[in-house]
Amino acid sequence: MAEKLPTRAENYSGWYNDLVVRADLAQHSATKGSMVIKPYGFSIWEKMQRQLDDMFKETGHVNAYFPLLIPKSFMSKEADHIDGFAMECAVVTHHRLKKNPAGDGVVVDPDARLEEEYIIRPTSETIIWNTYRDWIQSYRDLPLLINQWANVMRWELRTRLFLRTAEFLWQEGHTAHETSEEAVEETLKILDVYTTFAEEFLCIPVIQGVKPEHEKFPGAVDTYCIEALMQDGKALQAGTSHFLGQNFAKAFDVTYLSRENKPEHVWATSWGVSTRLVGALIMAHSDDQGLILPPSVAPHQVVIVPLGNKPADKEVVAAASKEMIEKFKALGIRVKLDDDDKRRPGWKFAQYELQGVPVRVVIGPRDLKEGKIEVARRDTKEKMSLELEGAADKIKDLLDEIQQNIRQKALDFRAENTHDANSWEEFQDLIANKGGFVYAHWDGTTETANKIKAETKATIRCIPLDGDKEPGQCIFTGNPSAQKVIFAKAY
Amino acid sequence: MAEKLPTRAENYSGWYNDLVVRADLAQHSATKGSMVIKPYGFSIWEKMQRQLDDMFKETGHVNAYFPLLIPKSFMSKEADHIDGFAMECAVVTHHRLKKNPAGDGVVVDPDARLEEEYIIRPTSETIIWNTYRDWIQSYRDLPLLINQWANVMRWELRTRLFLRTAEFLWQEGHTAHETSEEAVEETLKILDVYTTFAEEFLCIPVIQGVKPEHEKFPGAVDTYCIEALMQDGKALQAGTSHFLGQNFAKAFDVTYLSRENKPEHVWATSWGVSTRLVGALIMAHSDDQGLILPPSVAPHQVVIVPLGNKPADKEVVAAASKEMIEKFKALGIRVKLDDDDKRRPGWKFAQYELQGVPVRVVIGPRDLKEGKIEVARRDTKEKMSLELEGAADKIKDLLDEIQQNIRQKALDFRAENTHDANSWEEFQDLIANKGGFVYAHWDGTTETANKIKAETKATIRCIPLDGDKEPGQCIFTGNPSAQKVIFAKAY
Numbered sequence: 001m002a003e004k005l006p007t008r009a010e011n012y013s014g015w016y017n018d019l020v021v022r023a024d025l026a027q028h029s030a031t032k033g034s035m036v037i038k039p040y041g042f043s044i045w046e047k048m049q050r051q052l053d054d055m056f057k058e059t060g061h062v063n064a065y066f067p068l069l070i071p072k073s074f075m076s077k078e079a080d081h082i083d084g085f086a087m088e089c090a091v092v093t094h095h096r097l098k099k100n101p102a103g104d105g106v107v108v109d110p111d112a113r114l115e116e117e118y119i120i121r122p123t124s125e126t127i128i129w130n131t132y133r134d135w136i137q138s139y140r141d142l143p144l145l146i147n148q149w150a151n152v153m154r155w156e157l158r159t160r161l162f163l164r165t166a167e168f169l170w171q172e173g174h175t176a177h178e179t180s181e182e183a184v185e186e187t188l189k190i191l192d193v194y195t196t197f198a199e200e201f202l203c204i205p206v207i208q209g210v211k212p213e214h215e216k217f218p219g220a221v222d223t224y225c226i227e228a229l230m231q232d233g234k235a236l237q238a239g240t241s242h243f244l245g246q247n248f249a250k251a252f253d254v255t256y257l258s259r260e261n262k263p264e265h266v267w268a269t270s271w272g273v274s275t276r277l278v279g280a281l282i283m284a285h286s287d288d289q290g291l292i293l294p295p296s297v298a299p300h301q302v303v304i305v306p307l308g309n310k311p312a313d314k315e316v317v318a319a320a321s322k323e324m325i326e327k328f329k330a331l332g333i334r335v336k337l338d339d340d341d342k343r344r345p346g347w348k349f350a351q352y353e354l355q356g357v358p359v360r361v362v363i364g365p366r367d368l369k370e371g372k373i374e375v376a377r378r379d380t381k382e383k384m385s386l387e388l389e390g391a392a393d394k395i396k397d398l399l400d401e402i403q404q405n406i407r408q409k410a411l412d413f414r415a416e417n418t419h420d421a422n423s424w425e426e427f428q429d430l431i432a433n434k435g436g437f438v439y440a441h442w443d444g445t446t447e448t449a450n451k452i453k454a455e456t457k458a459t460i461r462c463i464p465l466d467g468d469k470e471p472g473q474c475i476f477t478g479n480p481s482a483q484k485v486i487f488a489k490a491y
Numbered sequence: 492m493a494e495k496l497p498t499r500a501e502n503y504s505g506w507y508n509d510l511v512v513r514a515d516l517a518q519h520s521a522t523k524g525s526m527v528i529k530p531y532g533f534s535i536w537e538k539m540q541r542q543l544d545d546m547f548k549e550t551g552h553v554n555a556y557f558p559l560l561i562p563k564s565f566m567s568k569e570a571d572h573i574d575g576f577a578m579e580c581a582v583v584t585h586h587r588l589k590k591n592p593a594g595d596g597v598v599v600d601p602d603a604r605l606e607e608e609y610i611i612r613p614t615s616e617t618i619i620w621n622t623y624r625d626w627i628q629s630y631r632d633l634p635l636l637i638n639q640w641a642n643v644m645r646w647e648l649r650t651r652l653f654l655r656t657a658e659f660l661w662q663e664g665h666t667a668h669e670t671s672e673e674a675v676e677e678t679l680k681i682l683d684v685y686t687t688f689a690e691e692f693l694c695i696p697v698i699q700g701v702k703p704e705h706e707k708f709p710g711a712v713d714t715y716c717i718e719a720l721m722q723d724g725k726a727l728q729a730g731t732s733h734f735l736g737q738n739f740a741k742a743f744d745v746t747y748l749s750r751e752n753k754p755e756h757v758w759a760t761s762w763g764v765s766t767r768l769v770g771a772l773i774m775a776h777s778d779d780q781g782l783i784l785p786p787s788v789a790p791h792q793v794v795i796v797p798l799g800n801k802p803a804d805k806e807v808v809a810a811a812s813k814e815m816i817e818k819f820k821a822l823g824i825r826v827k828l829d830d831d832d833k834r835r836p837g838w839k840f841a842q843y844e845l846q847g848v849p850v851r852v853v854i855g856p857r858d859l860k861e862g863k864i865e866v867a868r869r870d871t872k873e874k875m876s877l878e879l880e881g882a883a884d885k886i887k888d889l890l891d892e893i894q895q896n897i898r899q900k901a902l903d904f905r906a907e908n909t910h911d912a913n914s915w916e917e918f919q920d921l922i923a924n925k926g927g928f929v930y931a932h933w934d935g936t937t938e939t940a941n942k943i944k945a946e947t948k949a950t951i952r953c954i955p956l957d958g959d960k961e962p963g964q965c966i967f968t969g970n971p972s973a974q975k976v977i978f979a980k981a982y
Contacts, residue, residue: 029622030565031609034558036622039637042555064533067525068559068611068642068658069581072588074521076596090560090609091585091599095646097563097578097610105567108582108608117599118522118581119588120559120611130521140833146530151559151642155586167559342631 005354007288012232016283020161023291023355025278033156033166037275040355041162043299044278045169049149051201051296052171052273055193061145061173066127068151069118074126078251081125084218088155090120090166120153125219125244125270128174129252136176136266138257143186144176162279163236163491170274176266178258180245183267184222187243190271191224194239202277203294203407204228204284205414206238207437207486209462214446217270221245227461227486229414230283233435235461235488238280241271279491285406291356292379294406295399300336302328302395303357305348307364317363320388324361324373327392333399353378358402359395379405420484424475427487431456437488439467441481443474452476458487496845498779503723507774511652514782514846516769524650524657528766531846532653534790535769536660540640542692542787543662543764546684552636552664557618559642560609565617569742572616575709579646581611581657611644616710616735616761619665620743627667627757629748634677635667653770654727654982661765667757669749671736674758675713678734681762682715685730693768694785694898695719695775696905697729698928698977700953705937708761712736718952718977720905721774724926726952726979729771732762770982776897782847783870785897786890791827793819793886794848796839798855808854811879815852815864818883824890844869849893850886870896911975915966918978922947928979930958932972934965943967949978 005022006014020026025041037045053063069092076082096112099105121127128146135141149171156166173190177183191208198206206226216223220242228238249255249265258264285292295301304324306317321337328335336357338348345362352360362374373391376383379402386394417436421427430438442448442460453459462485469483496513497505511517516532528536544554560583567573587603590596612618619637626632640662647657664681668674682699689697697717707714711733719729740746740756749755776783786792795815797808812828819826827848829839836853843851853865864882867874870893877885908927912918921929933939933951944950953976960974 027622027625029558030562030618031558031560034560036558037556039553039555043553045556046554062530062534063537064530065528065536065660067520067522067527068644069522069525071521072599073596075588082597087589088587090583091588091603092581092611093584093599094582095579097566097580097582105564106573108563108584112582120583127521131518131527134518153559169556 005288005290008231015288016279017161019282019286019290019354020279025282026161028159028161031167033159035159035161035165035167037169040299041278044281044293044297045275047297047299048201048277049171052193052197053147053149055197056147056171056173059145059189059193061147061175064146064148065150066124066131066148068121070121070124070127072117072119074130075119077126078219078247080247081219081251089122090153090155092118092120121150122152122154123270123272124148124150124152124172125174125248126252129248129254129268132174132176132266133252133254136254136256139178139259142176142178142256142266143182145173145186146175147171147173160279162275162282164276168275170272172272173270175269176249176254177269178256178264178267180267183245183269184243187222187224187241187269187271190241190269191226191239194226194241194271194273197273198226198228198238198277199407201294201296202281202284203296203403203410204238204280205407205411207462207464208466209464209486211240211462212444212446212449212460212485214449215460217242219244219247220270221247224465225462227437227488228280228284229417229437229488230280230491231413232283233417233489235437235486235490236276236280236283237461237490238277239271239273242269244268244270284410286356290354292406293356293358295358295403298356298358299334300357301333301399302335302359302361303348303352304335304337304361304363305345305352306337306339307345307362310365313365316368317365320363320368320373324363324388324392328395331392331396333392333396358399361391361395377402379409421475421487427475428456431458431487431489435489437461437486439484440475440487441472441483442485443477443479443481445479448474448476448479452487457489459490461486461488461490496779496781499722506779507770508652510773510777510781510845511770516773517652519650519652522658524647526650526652526656526658528660531790532769535772535784535788536766538788538790539692539768540662543684543688544638544640546688547638547662547664550636550680550684552638552666555637555639556641557615557622557639559612561612561615561618563608563610565621566610568617569710569738571738572710572742580613581644581646583609583611612641613643613645614761614763615639615641615643615663616665616739617743620739620745620759623665623667623757624743624745627745627747630669630750633667633669633747633757634673636664636677637666638662638664651770653766653773655767659766661763663763664761666760667740667745668760669747669755669758671758674736674760675734678713678715678732678760678762681732681760682717682730685717685732685762685764689717689719689729689768690898692785692787693772693775694787694894694901695729695771696898696902698953698955699957700955700977702731702953703935703937703940703951703976705940706951708733710735710738711761712738715956716953718928718979719771719775720908720928720979721771721982722904723774724908724980726928726977726981727767727771727774728952728981729768730762730764733760735759735761775901777847781845783897784847784849786849786894789847789849790825791848792824792890793826793850793852794839794843795826795828795852795854796836796843797828797830798836798853801856804856807859808856811854811859811864815854815879815883819886822883822887824883824887849890852882852886868893870900912966912978918966919947922949922978922980926980928952928977930975931966931978932963932974933976934968934970934972936970939965939967939970943978948980950981952977952979952981
């Protein structure tokens, strides 16, 4: 083991950066702004993918794949979209290299300049709606409920692993509908899918809301989001679902013959979550000793560490370990055996603590003589001695308990770090000294939101869908406000 | 239904192109050289992915993700690699667009030129071995058994859907080992995984072999492959597994401390299969009426088409359909119900024939009164009347039978289209008039292979690992030959 992690209290951001690297989740790469997702980190993403993919399919969606490269001219077809997206992006201008005539290596072949440049997709609305034009003729072709798992790229040089990188992995849903109502319904259905996924699977409680005008997705009529709270009191947008109205259908001329046999523009939604969620997962639950992973997403839910050096002991312990592994597998539990002789048990304990394996089982010759094993849970660090007989079933229950405990802890944290501000002084004090979610009245203007941000660094995370709808007066201007909105400093 | 497909006999390549589009598998896109994989086609790829991924994991591999963009200088570090790959590729030269100062739209911002250009990965050996340098210190870190699911790009303008496109989807395995023997063993283990996958899951019999020197992967010591035969008598390379020796370890300076505490270069393999396999699947099994899909990869294994227009009939038929669906689902069978009133049954029959659904179940009021349903299998077009009671179990068996029949048919086809040529005349005649795999002696030189190709268009597909190892004389030069090799015209 290398030196300890910084503590969250002394340096939250240093703690996060170190933890991601030391727990073998990801690292920076030779490609500026892009990360390498290491096997342990990728395994977490795979669990998320599988779960989301199942949920999308249960709600009637299918997967497809659209091109990585988007013709440059497509980006300027939807007026807001270009302002929001096309500016910082990777541009492909040539299609050939050649040997350097003046020396070593290769150079770009000037004769291979493309007639029209391509950009690497920052998001795929444009190429997808250009394709939907061929797919949609009449109301019989609707709804189209399509998702894509893909890599996307937005040029970023100030990066943080998982949270902000130039290239990232995500899913992007793109649906087409007959009516506005149906498209809004889809937008909200997906917001519910994301909410269930975040709360049940990732144990991260979220607030559903709609973004203020100035925080909308470029090209959307309304952007809905789920907002989560991290342990440093900052908010993180964990997923967005956009009602796009007819904006992209108009930009790409996608019409359908209605049931009344009239040509109409199609209504659209798009929605996505990304590898950013791995960052959210880490920041929501982990502690100063390392990762804390909900069993649902943990690459290994249980690790078995056998003890004993004498050959006779080793044999007995190995047999007991093997038997346990079979029981775990039969129960659908992901188990890892670490019987590597090259590492000491103490090193292993620290390593699996750092990597957040929910349950550690130690099988030693002395315990075994009494028919017992030692079990430690990562979330509470509690240790217990269990009868070997029936231990696998008890550990299965324990995994459920850990999942619930991690969820409850995050819920309690959010409750403790959510406040109402009824005056500008109170608001400033809360944001500066307590952090967390602050509910406050706002007059609905971008101007006021910008001023509040300039003075406090807090932004409007969302106008919450549920909760107190009572009108009041803006904490900053005193102008009328329809309902309280949520402010926070944010990632 | 639109007009009929061309027949395979009159225009095999037109048949293939039409079938891919009309069966809703894929289409060309606005991005030159890139395709859109439509939901029905993507679903086939997903089944392949899931199966392969399970097989990789069972053999100890894990997934990770490396950057899409590769610094240009990396491509010239391995001498053979650059010649083979870097030339026709997408080059990213800028990172920003700006509004066109002279009019509409956007232009590339000349101020945002990158210091070093990036290329979009044509394959990832270079960026991965550059990363492995940090991951590997000692023999304890080996073997590294990593796979990546990714999109890659090789600039191609003469494209064919699935078979050759600029962007395609694939998996690429990249492993690192202590010894040459262990790396060769891994190379062959994966060749076996690919073989089992192709033969069992895709019903495509393949021949395992090694590529002649001039057909090797650029940077490999040996390239192993599996070669399949298509219905037009042309060969298709269905997967490759490369023993890379220490070439990339040397190019990227990746060493490990051995068990004897000495620094040594690491030994490597890489291996991949791609969405090209969807093309192989279509060409291996389908007929003039459309796709024939093995049940293992079919998006829907069974389609239920209910008949009857009278409300009372409809009700009875709907109830029976619902019951059948539940039974199919309980048996793990992927079933689709098509009760869409907007289409006639005849249209549906033709559609599912075109799309290759292995089993069609027709539930009609008249049959139902006698407790029967009509079942048609796609592969043989045979129709049968089954007792409703117990039908689901029988159909489960039928799906197995279909899988076997499709496999057997492909095996028989290959047997009928594999010949030995013992003279140059015989060889020319076979290649020109019969096609298929031709076993013949070859003197082992690239020069002879090139001359044979120039005269007949046939290439050496592989030096087969199994089979007749008897030496002889080259059919072209009469020089000594160690064993017969396989020639064919190829995709």
